[in-house]
Amino acid sequence: MENCIFCKIINKEIPGDIVYEDEKVLAFKDINPQAPIHIIVIPKKHVKSVLEADGEMSAAIINAIQKIAKEQNIEETGFRVITNCGKDAGQTVEHLHFHILAGRTLGEKIV
Numbered sequence: 001m002e003n004c005i006f007c008k009i010i011n012k013e014i015p016g017d018i019v020y021e022d023e024k025v026l027a028f029k030d031i032n033p034q035a036p037i038h039i040i041v042i043p044k045k046h047v048k049s050v051l052e053a054d055g056e057m058s059a060a061i062i063n064a065i066q067k068i069a070k071e072q073n074i075e076e077t078g079f080r081v082i083t084n085c086g087k088d089a090g091q092t093v094e095h096l097h098f099h100i101l102a103g104r105t106l107g108e109k110i111v
Ligand code: AMP
Pocket: 005, 016, 028, 029, 030, 031, 032, 033, 040, 083, 084, 090, 091, 092, 093, 094
């Protein structure tokens, strides 16, 4: 989608520090990390939020998260997965994305 920053990363129009890619999913390091490991996981198809994700897309994302957790060596230590949806949640990029946060003991709330 035009003017979507995450679609531009998918299309290699702007650089992304990519850590995982498959047919349906891309993952890259967050540009403003909130934890030692902060990875953004997105579907390659542009949808706005979880409200628009279907079962196939959701399964592909969960499968990618499992693989990333293994590759990043955070299966044992643990991690947090967050998705913001809409204004009150503070969603700033309107392309569905999941944050993976890890690498330190996370706070009781969000990070
Ligand atoms: P959210 O507040 O859930 O919409 O999160 C958007 C996230 O995308 C923020 O954590 C940003 O730091 C991150 N972000 C924005 N632009 C980029 C970019 N070009 N590369 C990597 N991460 C980005």
